[in-house]
Amino acid sequence: MPMDDKFMLMIPGPTPVPERVLLAQAQHLIGHRSGEFSQIMGEITEHLKWLHQTQNDVLILAASGTGAMEAGIINVLSAGDRVLVGSNGKFGDRWVKVCEAFGITVDLIEAEWGQPLDPAAFEAALTADTAKAIKAVIVTHSETSSGVLNDLEAIAKAVKAHGEALIIVDAVTSLGACSVPIDDWGLDIVASGSQKGYMIPPGLGFVAMSDRAWAAYEKSTLPKFYLDLGPYRKSAAKNTTPFTPPVSLFFALQVALGMMREEGLEGIFSRHQRLQQATRAAMKALNLPLFAADDVASPAVTAVMPQGVEAEAIRSTMRKQFDIALAGGQDHLKGKIFRMGHLGFVCDRDIITAVSSLEATLTHLGATGFTPGAGLAAAQAVLMASG
């Protein structure tokens, strides 16, 4: 039977939140037009640029990741513009819908869910566009629905070679999990959300905007007000916001970003890599088929397509017996896969815990074809070797 307050989140968002971050939210509020607030915002903004590896503006919205991504799209484009959208999962599909809602014409580059987008397909489409009709390329870096990490660096290179198109990136589950070097790769617009690598609750969205993105902003004619990034930029220069910001989430963000700086970018990225590899090693040792191949695996979430035992039965037992939440499949993968998040405030012990509970669950459900203890041994080997 589930016990109150013993709940453990192993989903790709909301991710677990450190106690000191949770408690930061419980502070009495301050006015958002005060010097105290501006001081916090200044510190946060500086940390955000560090995390984004950029000198560009990184703006903070009271919105979900989708709101941030929409802002990134509608601030640099106009109705009738043509864009190239890569889609190999639910979030790629969502950006197509955003474009369609705003009258932006979409050329689609698809891959099956679980497969990566092919950078060569982007290169071909961009090279063929000698008329420079393509205004932007929209790519999801880590596709949360399938656990695939797309080759953003290669796609960004193809966009740079085109010379005109902007690259708009959904980095919702990659930022804070693996390197997203905005300046090095020349990423123009990068959107993310707070309940992922940031280790804070949902409610804030982030948009990084390059100089090229701001130049495009000047030409964009799509109507917007709340998601108009111009006023956010103007206010951010004075360490304030155009509209009332979610102050308690800013308190949380200040603490979480401080923790991230203590760990350091290399520490954060190598920890996520270790957790991902340990998770994948365990799944393989348990003969649980991984939905994405090793070389394209997301650092944030591992999708598993069990055979001979129902994915939903696994999730249900994990939930009821061990108080561990795993995510299910979305859209056509509903009931067919489960997804284990290992993103944000997750440590080696969490992987050991989840893998061991999964083994117990498989045994309980009568799954065959695996040696009890094999998953734990495999995870442990990875963690101990690289810890």
Place this chain on the structure above:
Amino acid sequence: MPMDDKFMLMIPGPTPVPERVLLAQAQHLIGHRSGEFSQIMGEITEHLKWLHQTQNDVLILAASGTGAMEAGIINVLSAGDRVLVGSNGKFGDRWVKVCEAFGITVDLIEAEWGQPLDPAAFEAALTADTAKAIKAVIVTHSETSSGVLNDLEAIAKAVKAHGEALIIVDAVTSLGACSVPIDDWGLDIVASGSQKGYMIPPGLGFVAMSDRAWAAYEKSTLPKFYLDLGPYRKSAAKNTTPFTPPVSLFFALQVALGMMREEGLEGIFSRHQRLQQATRAAMKALNLPLFAADDVASPAVTAVMPQGVEAEAIRSTMRKQFDIALAGGQDHLKGKIFRMGHLGFVCDRDIITAVSSLEATLTHLGATGFTPGAGLAAAQAVLMASG
């Protein structure tokens, strides 16, 4: 010298948050696609309908009050539509800007800041519109920038008599402070924000939508995705949200709405009236000119235009010596008025505290023309008579 953690908010938002609400945010998160979350959302939605005095949908967005208000406007209108906007302050002006950003044609009904909107002007404009060209009337109920409560009931009557136009209401600082009987008055769209009467931090916006509003939604052609209320309605019917919701703010809202139900609508409204009257009686006794007349005074915030002593000097001393935050004037009233919020989690003692500190501040600043103790005595008389 200011002391840490001794800070007292007397601004019109963010308003003070009860300890149990603050602490609710500090709970570990749960997945937003879980049964537990749906149970919370179901309870919240039922409470929201009670607070809004309506059977209409009340939808919850991850956005500020401005985002909620924009959603209310762009979901029922199209570019080229004609609307009547009432403006007698900063927020009325803001809804004009939203309309302009979306190509909506605005007929403006203005009053000076500090004066109420004239319902007869709405009636005249609506009666003259025999062609039924006016698609909506947009009104700010409590104008936070000046402390004026507009006569929403009378304006709503004029809109109903028109028969075609919708009424879109900014109830950001009226909801939870005074009665906004949506069904009785036939209000079509009512927007509000969490950091006001709701007694929780900023980060959530609310939009109530009538059947007539939903009928208009079907015809609206303005582009939208994140602020498209259709998916919110569809999800809300299943006690879920289309995008990741700010889960910790939902925890807070659940507790705060429970507290509001315990107090009851009549209790909440009469408390705000008592606090407002005590505040105003004190200002009068201190010979501090009130910016709005008694019969149009907001229940949420009192604006004061001191003579012979600088408004900013008062705010500064209140802040530094007594750790009390008052709001300043906005736009052309910057430096000319101060605004005392008495909205949300505010009790009689808070008014006594603020008034007494204000007296001490005035004395310290060398203000003349008042009898020390007069403000406190006046506030006390109101509070004791009606408490």
